[in-house]
Amino acid sequence: MGEPVPVGVVALDPVLEAGATVALSASPDVTVVLPGEAPAVTVVVVDEVGERELDLVRGTRDTAARPEVVLVATDLAATAALHALAAGARGLLRRRETAGGRLARATLAAASGDSTVPPDLLDHLLARASTVPPPGGPSSSLSERERAVLTLVAQGCDTAEIARQLCYSARTVVSVIHDITNRFRLRNRAHAVAYALRTGLL
Known part of the structure; x- marks a missing residue:
């Protein structure tokens, strides 16, 4: 096994940030970096996906380290998912889907260049494409x-x-x-x- 993937956590709410940090710290394959250190992936945790949250995704991608972004939202509709992907998010998860190591797996997938999208959201996105x-x-x-x-x-x-x-x-x-x-x-x-x-x- 290689070195753990350096991961940053960003949230508008410090409680959400702390929760994601604890969840990621349970995985031996990732290491949560301190502010100012260069992550390979940044987990952005938000309640909803609006313009402020999309700006946070864009701003995170535009930092010097150019980390991949996994966006975790309390609620995530198909339209919001499209906007988040267009803003530069590589992975998408709802907060209820982060248990059992899924957040760490989505983070590792992003680090290796792969994308994670919840199956039901993918179905909605594909259905929208036909219209x-x-x-x-x-x-x-x-x-x-x-x-x-x-x-x-x-x-x-x-x-x-x-x-x-x-x-x-x-x-x-x-x-x-x-x-x-x-x-x-x-x-x-x-x-x-x-x-x-x-x-x-x-």
């Missing part, structure tokens, strides 16, 4: 290969799982995702999924 008209023009579309890869990303598969299911090399999967994020000027995989769902590409 969004497709964008015009060939430059704004996805190839069949890109769509297949991004669909598996949306289902929570990591690079190795996608490569195995599509019979590609891991390098090809990474290259496809890189091409998508570069072409549409997206931040990460989670942002790519959110963008594709919002615009009807997926």
Whole structure:
């Protein structure tokens, strides 16, 4: 096993911050860093997801360490989830879903470049995508290969799982995702999924 992943915790409410810190401290695979230290992942804990909370996600992503962000909210609707992903969150959890090591697992997934979205939210996001008209023009579309890869990303598969299911090399999967994020000027995989769902590409 490698070194524990350095994780920061940020919250607008100190009680929520303390609770997340205790939950993460129970995992030997993460180490909660002090303010001012550079985390690989920052857990942002909020009650609701409004503009102030989205600014907190953006501000956290824009710090010098450029940590991945796992957003934990008391309530998380599909629209709020889309906005959070577009703001730069890599993982999403509701507070009631953080028990039993799930918060640590979502944090470790974010550190390795994978995304975590609650299954029911993913179902809502996919359902919403079917009602969004497709964008015009060939430059704004996805190839069949890109769509297949991004669909598996949306289902929570990591690079190795996608490569195995599509019979590609891991390098090809990474290259496809890189091409998508570069072409549409997206931040990460989670942002790519959110963008594709919002615009009807997926």
